[in-house]
Amino acid sequence: MSTPLVTVTVTDSVDDVDTVQWEQVAAASSAPVHYTPAYLRAYQESPLSPFLAARYLTVADTGRTLAVLPCYLQKQGDPYGFLRGVGIDEADGPALLGHNWYCYDTRVPVRATGPAQQVRVLGAVLDALRELADADGARTAGLVSVPEGDPVLDVARNKGWRVEPIVTRFQLPLHGPAGDAFDSYDSYLATLGSRTRRTIRQYLRRAADAGVTTAVEAPRPDFLRTVGDLTRRTAAKYGSAGMYPETAFTDFVMALGDSARVVRVDRGDRTLAAAVVLLDDERLHMWAGGTSHATLDGFSPNYLLWATEIRTAIEWRKRWVEGGRSNQPMKTRHGMMPLRLFACIAPPDA
Structure with a gap:
């Protein structure tokens, strides 16, 4: 041809x-x-x-x-x-x-x-x-x-x-109105609406008081089964649980090597939320994840998951967070911009 x-x-x-x-x-x-x-x-x-x-x-x-x-x-x-x-x-x-x-x-x-x-x-x-x-x-x-x-x-x-x-689809530029890159998660929060900013900070305090921890780590097959289960349960609400078949999900993510990381929110030995993020030179991609509860003890595990992902992108000096498709209310509250x-x-x- x-x-x-x-x-x-x-x-x-x-x-x-x-x-x-x-x-x-x-x-x-x-x-x-x-x-x-x-x-x-x-x-x-x-x-x-x-x-x-x-x-x-x-x-x-x-x-x-x-x-x-x-x-x-x-x-x-x-x-x-x-x-x-x-x-x-x-x-x-x-x-x-x-x-x-x-x-x-x-x-x-x-x-x-x-x-x-x-x-x-x-x-x-x-x-x-x-x-x-x-x-x-x-x-x-x-x-x-x-x-x-x-x-x-x-x-x-x-x-x-x-x-x-x-x-x-939705994207979060990791710079302020003047074009300067965010130097911290707090500098990003300062660009959000006062109600969203207050809610996120409140959830972070309540989660800390409840003994919740967050981590970013390399994928492991045993924990990817947990991530996949949470992802499928959350995706089922939108009729798309079939997008993440268990065996293929684990094998696919493991094959990505350094291009994938797992973000997790835990309380003790219980995982409340987890996601796989994808990485390239410029972006952190919020690729697939889910939560066990919409709210728990006065905070949202999903908000903590998002906070950890965005904080990580800022610390790793990425230029963008890619938020994927759908769920417009959550994404616009977090400062993401729509792109047709x-x-x-x-x-x-x-």
């Missing part, structure tokens, strides 16, 4: 990818942890949602990799109904989609010499994705969870692809 000056290569395993160049492209475009070879290998070997095939696209010019994109052929391309919700009914069948639904920051990482080359490279990726979907017998080809303002949206529109907003996510779907007759 090719366009003038660039060639698209497709492999079915991350082990067949030139990971050195892949990482260089991902780093040059500040792509999140979901694009690292470690994440891709973990998902390939322990998929949280089974897929029919993986497709790793690389775009090169004279041997130099310019863009990368991981895609997955799924039996059901719209498991959560986001695409049907905007009238893209054909996506409910077999679909070839990039990235996967666990990634809320889909992009085509590109290192280009200028806007013209970027447009040419992005166009080559979309053409290849469409052709691959046809060869795989998929009803749908597309990208999901593309952030508003990403240049691939305009390229897709110009090619006649359908581009629709499907859901909102789009789907780009190739026309059915393409």
